[in-house]
Every structure is written in structure tokens, then in C-alpha cells.
Amino acid sequence: MATTDAMQLPPKLKTHKQYTLVIPLDLQRDRVLLGYKLRGFGQGKYNGFGGKVEQGESIVAAAIRELHEESGLLVREPDMIQRGALLLETVADNSSPILEIHVFTVDKWEGTENATDEMHPTWFSLSESLTPTSATPAPIPTPNVISGSLPSSFLSTPPGTEAHDLPLALPLQPIPYHQMWEESRVWLPRLLQNLMPPDLVPQEQQEEQQQKKKRYFIHHVQFIGGVDRDVSSNGEYSVWHGMGERRLDWVDELPVGEWDSRRTFGRYP
Numbered sequence: 001m002a003t004t005d006a007m008q009l010p011p012k013l014k015t016h017k018q019y020t021l022v023i024p025l026d027l028q029r030d031r032v033l034l035g036y037k038l039r040g041f042g043q044g045k046y047n048g049f050g051g052k053v054e055q056g057e058s059i060v061a062a063a064i065r066e067l068h069e070e071s072g073l074l075v076r077e078p079d080m081i082q083r084g085a086l087l088l089e090t091v092a093d094n095s096s097p098i099l100e101i102h103v104f105t106v107d108k109w110e111g112t113e114n115a116t117d118e119m120h121p122t123w124f125s126l127s128e129s130l131t132p133t134s135a136t137p138a139p140i141p142t143p144n145v146i147s148g149s150l151p152s153s154f155l156s157t158p159p160g161t162e163a164h165d166l167p168l169a170l171p172l173q174p175i176p177y178h179q180m181w182e183e184s185r186v187w188l189p190r191l192l193q194n195l196m197p198p199d200l201v202p203q204e205q206q207e208e209q210q211q212k213k214k215r216y217f218i219h220h221v222q223f224i225g226g227v228d229r230d231v232s233s234n235g236e237y238s239v240w241h242g243m244g245e246r247r248l249d250w251v252d253e254l255p256v257g258e259w260d261s262r263r264t265f266g267r268y269p
């Protein structure tokens with residue numbers, strides 16, 4: 001773990017606010033589905049599908065509900081695979097909750113991905129997305145929401161066709177990591193590397209990959225910089241969206257059984 005300004009702050013108790021994030025994978029076709037956010041928080045960015053866990057709702061139920069609302073895909077609970085969690089925290093004030101985002105992957109679902117007025121689902125190449133893109137990528141085309149038309153290079157599924165029945169006519173783009181939340185380029189390529197079909201992983205790394213599949217990742221990000229107020233949500237704090245360059249992060253991987261005992265921690269030095 002890095003030594004940080006944060007480590008010198010007095011201990012404090014923080015609340016956690018729970019969110020979900022689901023990443024559909026089509027391993028057979030070497031592709032991964034993300035959504036382009038058309039409005040609200042994270043507008044103009046690609047991300048997995050997810051949202052807030054409602055009161056009284058389990059994390060997995062929230063993940064299934066949000067995925068369905070935002071993409072049209074319907075997943076059964078046993079097919080949800082929990083991969084880890086992001087803990088996004090500001091150390092600039094004591095009152096902002098830690099954002100606890102539970103990350104799932106799925107590779108079985110019913111239905112076809114559909115755009116909603118909130119999210120536009122888009123397939124990206126899995127094997128081309130195993131390392132983050134360079135710092136100054138050319139932005140990939142994004143949906144034209146004003147005219148409702150999409151540039152052909154953006155579309156991997158022409159409207160009105162069944163995604164699963166289509167031959168892949170166009171080569172898929174790699175994930176545009178620089179059009180995602182900043183920390184995604186740390187944990188997402190790592191997660192995808194661990195999920196690649198074994199025949200695509202060099203033989204000497206296969207055993208290591210099998211071990212990693214049994215582990216959850218915890219990506220803890222601390223922001224030292226200032227706090228942003230989000231005007232679009234009545235001045236509510238949204239510090240995790242202003243991380244900029246001044247962030248500290250590290251990734252732990254834990255054996256499956258240890259996750260439950262650790263995930264509720266609320267005290268952070």
C-alpha cells in the first residue's frame with residue numbers, strides 16, 4: 001500500500017453507499033458489453049450497467065434489476081458472478097460516504113440488448129481490451145442522441161436485428177478506457193485478463209489465471225483533492241467523480257471466503 005497524506009489523518013467512521021456494476025461478457029464471440037451513459041451521473045462515459053441498491057434490496061437483486069432497466073438483458077440470480085468491489089473514498093471531508101460498487105460479470109442472459117434513454121449498450125472487443133488505451137486516444141464515435149442516428153462504426157448491432165444471430169461484420173473496437181471513469185483503467189483490464197478463455201492465455205500463465213478466478217478484487221481509491229458539488233443533483237456531493245490526477249489506489253485480491261468478513265468495514269485510518 002502506498003504511504004499517503006491520508007494515512008496521517010485521524011481515524012474516522014464513514015458510512016458506505018452501495019451501488020452495483022454489471023459487465024456482460026460474450027466469451028464465444030470475444031466481446032464485452034458496456035453502456036454509453038446518455039444522461040445523469042456519468043453522462044458521456046462508458047461504464048458497466050448498474051445503480052443504487054435500494055433499501056431492503058439485496059446487492060445481487062439490485063444488480064439484476066439495474067442491468068435489466070438499463071440494457072434489457074435479464075439474468076437469473078445463479079448466473080450472476082460477483083467479481084469484486086470498488087471502494088471510492090474522499091479524504092477531503094469526513095461526511096461523504098464511501099461509494100461501495102459491487103462488480104459482477106454475467107455470460108448467460110435472456111433478451112437482446114436495447115438502448116434506453118439512459119444507456120446505449122455497445123459491444124467492444126474483449127481480447128483487444130486487455131491493456132488500457134494510451135493517455136491520449138482518439139475518442140471513438142458516440143451515439144448521436146439529437147438526431148437519434150448512430151454512426152455505422154459505432155453500431156455493433158444494427159437496430160431491429162438479434163445480436164446473438166448476427167455474424168460480426170465489423171471488427172469491434174477496444175474498450176475506450178479514457179471515456180470511462182478514471183479508475184476503470186486500473187481494475188477493468190485486470191479483471192478481463194483473468195476472464196479470458198484459457199486457450200487464449202499463454203500456457204505458463206494458465207495455472208495462475210485459474211487461481212485468480214477464485215478471487216474477488218477490491219479496488220480502493222482515495223481522493224485527496226477537493227470535493228465536487230454536483231449541480232445536477234441539487235448540490236449533493238459527488239466527490240468520486242472528481243478524482244483527477246490526485247488519487248491513490250491499490251488493488252487487493254482476496255480468497256472468496258474472506259470477502260464477507262471484510263466487506264463491511266466502516267473504519268478507515
Ligand SMILES: Nc1nc2c([nH]c(=O)n2[C@H]2C[C@H](O)[C@@H](COP(=O)(O)OP(=O)(O)OP(=O)(O)O)O2)c(=O)[nH]1
Binds near residue numbers: 019240
Ligand atoms: N467505475 C465507476 N463507476 C461509478 C463511479 N461512480 C458511479 O456512480 N459509478 C457507477 C455506479 C453505478 O453503476 C452507476 C451510477 O448509478 P446511477 O447514478 O445511474 O444510479 P441509479 O441508476 O440508481 O440512479 P437513477 O437512475 O435513480 O438516477 O455508475 C466511478 O467513479 N467509477
